[in-house]
Amino acid sequence: MVDIDTITALLTALGQYLDELEQYRHLSYDEFVATTKHYWAVEHGLQMAIQALLDVGSHILAAETAHPVEEYRDIIVALGKEGILPPAFAGRILGMAGFRNILVHRYRQVNLREVYDHLQSDLDDFRLFARYVTEWLTKKGYLVQK
Secondary structure: OOOOHHHHHHHHHHHHHHHHHHHHHHOOHHHHHHHHHHHHHHHHHHHHHHHHHHHHHHHHHHHHHHOOOOOOOHHHHHHHHOOOOOOOHHHHHHHHHHHHHHHHHHHHOOHHHHHHHHHHHHHHHHHHHHHHHHHHHHHOOOOOOO
């Protein structure tokens, strides 16, 4: 059974990470790379946001399905297969798992243009993820619409 408090806390944290990341979205690329504080904050914020997304998915899959998850990308694929996320959307965000691994394990090789591009183009995908999960939780009876 899904622990709704865990999911709610993770989705709340995800929203907070996105709010923080929004503060950097107005920067031009040149402004972004000119200050270490900017790109370090965005790298960390994206890492945390992706991890929250993966933790939500992992928890739901462990509680509700028999999908084996060996890699982070498997979480997103399984969420699409289970109908928790629309399959096309799952395919679109699949690269987030790999980007998380780059941020965590190959941080010295991070391409700042790629970080900036994710900042500019992916924040709405995180919000859409949260919306799809919330809709699924409501449909399954875990959340009650007010």
